[in-house]
Amino acid sequence: MFAVIFRAKTGHQDAQYSEMVAVMRELAFGKYGCLDFIAVTEGDQEIAISYWETEEDIQRWHQDSQHAVAQQLGREKWYQSYTVQVVEVKRQYSFQNI
Numbered sequence: 001m002f003a004v005i006f007r008a009k010t011g012h013q014d015a016q017y018s019e020m021v022a023v024m025r026e027l028a029f030g031k032y033g034c035l036d037f038i039a040v041t042e043g044d045q046e047i048a049i050s051y052w053e054t055e056e057d058i059q060r061w062h063q064d065s066q067h068a069v070a071q072q073l074g075r076e077k078w079y080q081s082y083t084v085q086v087v088e089v090k091r092q093y094s095f096q097n098i
Contacts, residue, residue, distance in 0.1 A: 001035070001089040002055055006048040008074075008082035010041065017078050020070050032061040044080075051089075058086060 021039075028034035028050065034057075039048035052058050061067060074082070 001092070002052045002058060003087050003089055004048075004050045004052065004058055005085040005087065006046075006050075006082060007085075008046045009080040010044045010046050011078050011080050013078050016073070020073065024067060024070050027064065027066060028061055032064070033057045034061070046079075055086070 025037055028037060033053055035051040035053060037048065037050040039046065052061075
């Protein structure tokens with residue numbers, strides 16, 4: 001399993017941003033096999049972590065034409081800066097208090 005960690009310093013996130021986030025999330029899950037997606041914002045910092053079965057799924061997602069439009073708009077107006085890391089999950093464990 002792989003994770004994509006997106007860290008950003010936000011800019012002006014308008015209604016178009018919110019709409020695009022919903023479209024991108026639906027596309028990632030529906031077309032490219034995203035397993036999970038979590039995003040949080042605190043002040044002007046945003047972090048989003050998505051989980052994927054393969055690096056190939058991540059590459060296909062990254063190269064999608066709708067995603068390319070979202071990336072361009074992100075650079076032009078929604079983010080001041082961002083960093084993307086693709087990492088392989090080597091080990092995973094969890095706890096559930098049922």
